[in-house]
Amino acid sequence: MRTTTTCVAVLAAMLAAGCEEDKKTAEGPGTPGASASAAALTPNAAATTAGAKASADAATTFAKRLGEAFAAHDAAKAAALFSADAVTQLMGDADVGHDRAAVQKDFAETFERYKDASIHVGRIWTSKTASVVEFEFAGTRSAGEMFGTKVSEKPVGLVGAMVLTFDDAGLAKTEHEYIDIATNVGQVEPKLLPEGVKVRPSTQALPAGSDVIESKGTPDEAKNVDVANKLFAALDTHKAEDVVGPMTDDYVYEDFTRAGPLKKAETQQTATAFFAALPDLKVTSKPVQFGAGSYVVTEAVLDGTFKGAMSPFKPTNKPVTLHVLDVVELKDGKVTKEWSYANNAEFFAQIGVMKLHAPTTAGAGPSGATGATH
Secondary structure, X not given: OOOHHHHHHHHHHHHHOOOOOOOOOOOOOOOOOOOOOHHHOOHHHHHOOOOOXXXXXXXHHHHHHHHHHHHHOOHHHXXXXXXXXXXXXXXXXXXXXXXXXXXXXXXXXXXXXXXXXXXXXXXXXXXOOOEEEEEEXXXXXXXXXXXXXXXXXXXXXXXXXXXXXXXXXXXXXXXXXXXXXXXXXXXXXXXXXXXXXXXXXXXXXXXXXXXXEEOOOOHHHHHHXXXXXXXXXXXXXXXXXXXXXXXXXXXXXEEOOOOOOEEHHHXXXXXXXXXXXXOOOEEEEEEEEEEEOOEEEXXXXXXXXXXXXXXXXXXXXXXXXXXXXXXXXXXXXXXXXXXXXXXXXXXXXXXXXXXXXXXXXXXXXXXXXXXXXX
16 A cells, blocks of 8 residues: 555554554444455455446445434444445454444444544545545544543544445445554553554544545556556665655655654655665555556555564564555656555554454444444
């Protein structure tokens, strides 16, 4: 899921947040179950099966009806947007949801935990093989227990995105949800995060409006994808200067696992630190990638070994797998803005900073199955 962002977003995730364990489900506005492996759920593969589609109509209808279900706090209505055998995954968590019943249970848990839970849909990017729906989840987390710690009632608000494929009936067949559980936890009780880790304050604002951008398969879109893939190549060669090479001077990088945005120079510094921490980092797959207008959307899987120090964490020499969703906007062949969506809990669990219990049925937020949240 990234280009230059892939690198930066994942690094930011490592540097900026932490997560804790829950007895039942992952925190956040989530989907049913999450698995650490993208192999369990690959939108591209699903989209090649008979009847799969991800049209603008399917994605916008899904998003509209999901918002209505949230407004009514109707778990059954939300679950009805998914096929009976839907496969849903909160990226970075350990379970995969396999049916509509699991989706409904997750939504019900979210509505119980967040009495005023709401979801606002941001931008929607669509292609013939997959669609991405950006969202903002907000609500008041009820007082009670979080990862074994008593917490008071707190407002939360965070941005995420879901990667979706649809069947012939327009129902969600597969869903990958990207939302930072660490941010969710940190907004409720910062003491649950590793020392020195800071997260983004609660927000109820969408990142950049609510446009629907459809892939047309134009030559310009293909050129934009080529630029994005040059950034991915820079991740494999570990050249931080190449990571920022295609960026404009006023480039801004918005990683929703971080406390705030990065500028071009800061992005290069982050990339340099990232390559030092994971000297064997490689982009191993891109389950979804397409150009849509001036944007390129990329879902990616990265593998590496945590061999170098990355404050505040010491190297473990353990292998890590990271999942990221990256969106870049280009103008005249240059990247002007970038938005990254990931789940820091994935990295922290793999390096032993926290324990993450596999959700029994749901993931974390208003993604395809805005199911259980912490």
